[in-house]
Amino acid sequence: MQKRITIAIxxxxxxxxSTLAKSLAKKINYIFIDSGAMYRGVTLFCMRNxxxxxxxxxxxxxxxxxxxxxxxxxxxxxxxxxxxxLNDENVEELIRLPDVAANVSKxxxxxxxxxKLVDEQQKMGVKGGIIMDGRDIGSVVFPSAELKLFVTASNxxxxxxxxxxxxxxxxxxTFQEVYDNLVQRDELDSNRTESPLxxxxxxxxxxxxxLTREExxxxxxxxxxxxxx
Ligand code: DC
Numbered sequence: 001m002q003k004r005i006t007i008a009i010x011x012x013x014x015x016x017x018s019t020l021a022k023s024l025a026k027k028i029n030y031i032f033i034d035s036g037a038m039y040r041g042v043t044l045f046c047m048r049n050x051x052x053x054x055x056x057x058x059x060x061x062x063x064x065x066x067x068x069x070x071x072x073x074x075x076x077x078x079x080x081x082x083x084x085x086l087n088d089e090n091v092e093e094l095i096r097l098p099d100v101a102a103n104v105s106k107x108x109x110x111x112x113x114x115x116k117l118v119d120e121q122q123k124m125g126v127k128g129g130i131i132m133d134g135r136d137i138g139s140v141v142f143p144s145a146e147l148k149l150f151v152t153a154s155n156x157x158x159x160x161x162x163x164x165x166x167x168x169x170x171x172x173x174t175f176q177e178v179y180d181n182l183v184q185r186d187e188l189d190s191n192r193t194e195s196p197l198x199x200x201x202x203x204x205x206x207x208x209x210x211l212t213r214e215e216x217x218x219x220x221x222x223x224x225x226x227x228x229x
Contacts, residue, residue: 003228004030004129006144008137010197011151013185014162016208016216020151021133022081023213024220033073033124035134035141036104037084038117040095041071043104045086057106066116098166098173101181105188108135114194136195138203147227148203149220157209158182 007030011017018034025032045068046052051061073082076092083092094100107113114136121132121141132141138148153161159179166173189197199205204223208216 004127005146005224005228006125006128006142007131007147007149007224008142008145008203009131009133009149009151010135010138010199010203011133011149012153012158012197013182013189014158015151015153016161016213017133017151019213020149020206020208020216020220021131023217024224025131027217027221028224029129031124031130032082033121033130033132034082034084035117035121035132035137037073037092037095038071038120039108039113040100040104041084041086041091042069042113042117043100043107044091044095045069046107047100047103052103052106055103055106057103057110059110062107062110063112066112069116071117071120093169096166096169097171098177098181101185105185105192109188109192109194111194118195135189135197138200139198140195143200147223148200149223150199150203150205151208152205153208155179155183 007024009017009021022032045065046057046062049065051058051065070087072085074085076083083090084095085091118141124130125132125142134141138145159175159182162182163173163175163178166178206216206219211219
C-alpha cells in the first residue's frame with residue numbers, strides 16, 4: 001500500500017491555497033482541512049457573543065468562553081466538500097462573509113485560541129493522508145510534513161479572485177474593500193507574535209499569479225509524486 005503522507009500548504013490570503021488543496025486532496029483521495037475556516041468559526045462565535053468591541057477582541061472574555069466553542073467538519077454531498085459546524089450549526093456560508101473576514105486576523109493573534117485549534121488540527125492529522133492549508137501548517141501544526149507548499153500571488157490578482165468569488169455569491173462589496181482587507185490581513189498574519197505566516201526553508205513556492213487552476217494542480221501533483229517516490 002502507498003504511504004499516506006502529510007501535506008502542509010501555507011500562504012497569504014486568497015492566493016488559491018484552499019482551491020489547490022481541495023483539488024489535490026480529491027485527486028489523491030486525501031482528507032482536506034481548511035484551517036482558516038476554524039479561525040473564522042471562532043471569530044463568528046465571538047461576534048455573536050459581543051466578544052469583539054470596535055474591532056478589538058476582548059481577550060479575557062474570549063478565553064472564558066473558549067471551552068464553549070465546538071468546531072467540526074462534516075461532508076456536504078451537495079457541494080462535495082466539508083462544511084464547518086459551530087456547535088452543531090452549519091456556518092460554512094456565514095464564516096465567508098466580509099464582516100467575519102474583517103475580524104478574523106485579530107482573533108487569530110490570541111495565543112490560547114491558536115493552541116486550541118492547533119491541538120485539534122494535529123489530532124486530525126495523526127494518521128497522515130491529510131492536506132491542510134493555513135498560515136502555520138508547515139511551521140507549527142505539522143513541522144515534519146513530508147511535503148510543504150508555500151503558495152503566493154500578486155495582491156491585485158488575489159483581490160480580484162476574492163472579489164469575483166464574493167460577487168458570484170451575491171455578497172455586496174467593492175474591489176477596494178476586498179483589496180484593503182486582504183492587505184491588512186497579510187500585515188497582521190505576517191507580523192503577529194504568535195506563529196506568524198512564514199515561508200519555511202523546506203517549503204516549495206508556487207506562485208499562482210500566472211497559472212491556471214489546472215496548471216497549479218499539475219505542479220502540486222508532480223511534487224506529491226516526487227515526494228512519495
Ligand atoms: O485562510 P483564510 O483566509 O480563511 O484564514 C482566515 C484567517 O485566519 C487569516 O486571516 C489568518 C488566520 N489563520 C491563521 O492564523 N492560521 C491558520 N492556520 C489559518 C488561518
